[in-house]
Amino acid sequence: MNNDEIIYSISNNIATVTLNRPQARNALTFEMYDKLAEIADSLIADHSGISALIFTGAGEKAFAAGTDISKFRDLNTDQDALAYEQRMDRVLGSIESIPIPTIAAIKGACTGGGAAIAACCDLRIASADMKFGFPIARTLGNCLSVGNLSRLCHLIGAAKTRELIFTSKLVTAEEAEKLGLVTEIVEDVQARSIELANQLKEFAPLTLSSTKEAMRRLREHAAGVDDSDLIIRCYTSDDFKEGLEAFLAKRKPNWQGH
Numbered sequence: 001m002n003n004d005e006i007i008y009s010i011s012n013n014i015a016t017v018t019l020n021r022p023q024a025r026n027a028l029t030f031e032m033y034d035k036l037a038e039i040a041d042s043l044i045a046d047h048s049g050i051s052a053l054i055f056t057g058a059g060e061k062a063f064a065a066g067t068d069i070s071k072f073r074d075l076n077t078d079q080d081a082l083a084y085e086q087r088m089d090r091v092l093g094s095i096e097s098i099p100i101p102t103i104a105a106i107k108g109a110c111t112g113g114g115a116a117i118a119a120c121c122d123l124r125i126a127s128a129d130m131k132f133g134f135p136i137a138r139t140l141g142n143c144l145s146v147g148n149l150s151r152l153c154h155l156i157g158a159a160k161t162r163e164l165i166f167t168s169k170l171v172t173a174e175e176a177e178k179l180g181l182v183t184e185i186v187e188d189v190q191a192r193s194i195e196l197a198n199q200l201k202e203f204a205p206l207t208l209s210s211t212k213e214a215m216r217r218l219r220e221h222a223a224g225v226d227d228s229d230l231i232i233r234c235y236t237s238d239d240f241k242e243g244l245e246a247f248l249a250k251r252k253p254n255w256q257g258h
Contacts, residue, residue: 006035007058014197015043015053019114022059027068028113033091036117040094047100051205052197055121056105056190057114063104063130066112072140072244081235082228085145088116092147095120096216099209101200105189106130106182111170116144119151122212123196125189126182131170138168141243141255143234146227147220154219156181 007018017039019026043053057063075081095102095117104110104118107127115132118124126132134152136142144152144165152161156179163169176182186192200208234240239255246253 005029005032006039008039010050012198013049013051013201014194015050017053017055018058019056019064020058022057022061024068025062025065025109026057026059026114027065029068030071030087033067033087033113037091037094040091040098043098043100044094047098050100051201052101052103053098054103054105054190054193054197055117056193057107060107062109062114063106063118064111064114065109066114069140069244069247072142072240075235075240078232078236081231084235085227085231088113089145089147092116092120092151096151097213099212100205101197101208101212103193103196105193106132107189111135116148116151119148119155124176124182125193125196126173126176126185127187127189128173128185130173130176130182130185132176132181133164133168133170135168135170137165139243139247139253141234141237141239141253143230145231146225150219150222154215154222155179 005020007020009016009018017036019028019032021027021032043050075084101123102121104121104124106118106124108129108131110118110130110132112134115134118132134144136144149161152164156164160179164171171179171181173182173185177185184192238258239253242255243253
């Protein structure tokens, strides 16, 4: 991985992770996911001197437009499918477990893996042009893990989660604010995120970290079911192969249901 694809910096006790592939709308490679897990694990081990963490995307078009779709061509077997979702659960679980407040500063597209990262954060600040969602029923024909679904249900409820997935809808910033998905809509998401992070410095860190961990445990308890059969069914299907190739060829997929 180009080391510049994930930029990690610390200033005035506030850490920032920048997803830095603006030419690809910050689509994430597997190596980028692994780097995010590495950063998260380091903060879980030692976050002394850091009061908050901001996630943002480079450029003006996207926070992150999901996983780099070309990487899915390597998923061919049951184990490949399970390994991919296990990797995602490990990365997202590490981000969710960071014991300091996390803020997603979202501009433009926030879809797929990008939306999953944002859903792991404690607070989400959006620009007016934000589009949030998981349009997989329209594009690839894969599925979300139970862990990812439980985060969405925790944020917006089961009915809205079904609507989001079934319709492949991309939620606007205004809709997301009404749902409680984003904290506020602002013109300068980075400046507001830094302002908010500085505000959080003034509050009791044990209250914040204990609340985070308690809510993580609540969500994780609700997600304690086996979803391996569902992941295998989707990722090893003919439909997934068709969705992948159609996406890369920029044509409409021909779903067959197998």
